[in-house]
Amino acid sequence: MPASWEKNLRSIQAFYTKALREAKDPKNLETLRVEVLGRKGKLTLLLKDLKNCSLEERKRLGPLANQLKDQLESLIQEKRENLTAADLKAKLETPSLFDPSLPGASFRQGHSHPLTQTMNQMTEILAQQGFSWAEGPLIESDYYNFEALNFLPDHPARDMQDTFYISSKFEVRSSKLKEEDQQPRTSHLEPRTGLLLRTHTSPVQIRKMESSRPPLRIMAPGRVFRHEAVDASHSAVFHQIEGLYVDRQVSMADLKGTLQIFMQSLFGSSTEIRFRPSYFPFTEPSAEVDVQCLFCQGGGCTVCKKSGWLEMLGAGLVHPNVLKQVGYDPETWSGFAFGIGVERVTMLLLGIQDIRMFYENDVRFLEQF
Numbered sequence: 001m002p003a004s005w006e007k008n009l010r011s012i013q014a015f016y017t018k019a020l021r022e023a024k025d026p027k028n029l030e031t032l033r034v035e036v037l038g039r040k041g042k043l044t045l046l047l048k049d050l051k052n053c054s055l056e057e058r059k060r061l062g063p064l065a066n067q068l069k070d071q072l073e074s075l076i077q078e079k080r081e082n083l084t085a086a087d088l089k090a091k092l093e094t095p096s097l098f099d100p101s102l103p104g105a106s107f108r109q110g111h112s113h114p115l116t117q118t119m120n121q122m123t124e125i126l127a128q129q130g131f132s133w134a135e136g137p138l139i140e141s142d143y144y145n146f147e148a149l150n151f152l153p154d155h156p157a158r159d160m161q162d163t164f165y166i167s168s169k170f171e172v173r174s175s176k177l178k179e180e181d182q183q184p185r186t187s188h189l190e191p192r193t194g195l196l197l198r199t200h201t202s203p204v205q206i207r208k209m210e211s212s213r214p215p216l217r218i219m220a221p222g223r224v225f226r227h228e229a230v231d232a233s234h235s236a237v238f239h240q241i242e243g244l245y246v247d248r249q250v251s252m253a254d255l256k257g258t259l260q261i262f263m264q265s266l267f268g269s270s271t272e273i274r275f276r277p278s279y280f281p282f283t284e285p286s287a288e289v290d291v292q293c294l295f296c297q298g299g300g301c302t303v304c305k306k307s308g309w310l311e312m313l314g315a316g317l318v319h320p321n322v323l324k325q326v327g328y329d330p331e332t333w334s335g336f337a338f339g340i341g342v343e344r345v346t347m348l349l350l351g352i353q354d355i356r357m358f359y360e361n362d363v364r365f366l367e368q369f
């Protein structure tokens with residue numbers, strides 16, 4: 001009996017040591033464990049057989065069996081840990097667990113302000129017509145905003161554009177920072193410093209012409225300021241795009257052709273424009289440019305006040321005095337200029353009734369565009 005018992009023990013040891021080491025997965029490992037160490041497992045039964053042996057044999061064989069039991073148990077434990085780790089690694093690396101077609105975590109995404117969108121659209125059209133980008137300061141001198149543009153001192157045309165002048169207090173405040181000085185930084189009534197918030201983008205014309213030789217073709221988009229009461233169609237701050245083209249023999253026909261393409265690109269290929277005589281100090285002749293009403297196609301509606309036309313922009317040929325002012329010879333060079341309000345175009349394009357909506361930063365309004 002002891003000889004065959006011991007032989008059994010060795011064969012169990014040889015078989016299960018190898019089998020456990022080679023177990024492929026936790027389930028396979030468990031099956032092997034039950035087979036050898038379970039209540040009716042081979043080693044369990046072999047241990048029970050010991051009771052048929054003599055006391056002496058039991059003392060010799062018992063420890064061998066327990067030793068094998070410990071050996072197998074620690075082998076199972078070690079193998080189980082390895083398999084669990086391998087299993088997890090495999091799961092993480094299996095492509096099926098990551099489904100790239102599932103929607104990702106979404107973030108609220110912002111977008112450009114409607115005015116910026118229109119401004120981009122307008123400058124893109126002008127860029128296609130050869131106008132290059134130009135900018136100028138928001139705080140201007142009286143010279144660039146008025147004088148160089150043929151607004152003579154005391155010329156009544158200055159009253160056409162209600163101006164925010166920078167008061168002399170501003171200079172005191174900015175240089176000495178007097179705390180007791182509670183005066184407003186800008187005042188409509190204090191033209192003492194010669195500085196003002198620009199009332200139009202036209203000063204950029206002067207700055208650009210001063211710094212370059214003709215021919216030139218520029219667009220100057222930007223913010224402008226007027227001292228006006230704010231209502232549904234007026235704002236104290238708004239945006240313009242200025243266009244200027246100076247070359248030899250530039251005529252009203254060039255202006256009209258350029259504006260026709262501009263308006264048709266903006267509002268649709270069937271858009272009609274018309275010129276009405278007007279007056280600006282810095283252009284001669286000057287024109288108000290209308291587009292055929294976008295809402296009634298000229299038939300007459302409430303938006304166009306039954307006229308069939310919408311006022312769109314001011315334009316004209318650059319006044320010889322303006323050319324002289326920057327050192328261009330008006331006998332050689334001529335040019336056209338125009339200025340268009342970005343708010344007005346945006347309101348027409350998007351059907352917005354109140355200009356104040358643009359500046360209230362109400363996300364419920366802005367996210368619609």
Ligand SMILES: [Zn+2]
Pocket residue numbers: 293294295296297298299300301302303304305306308309
């Ligand atoms: Zn209409």
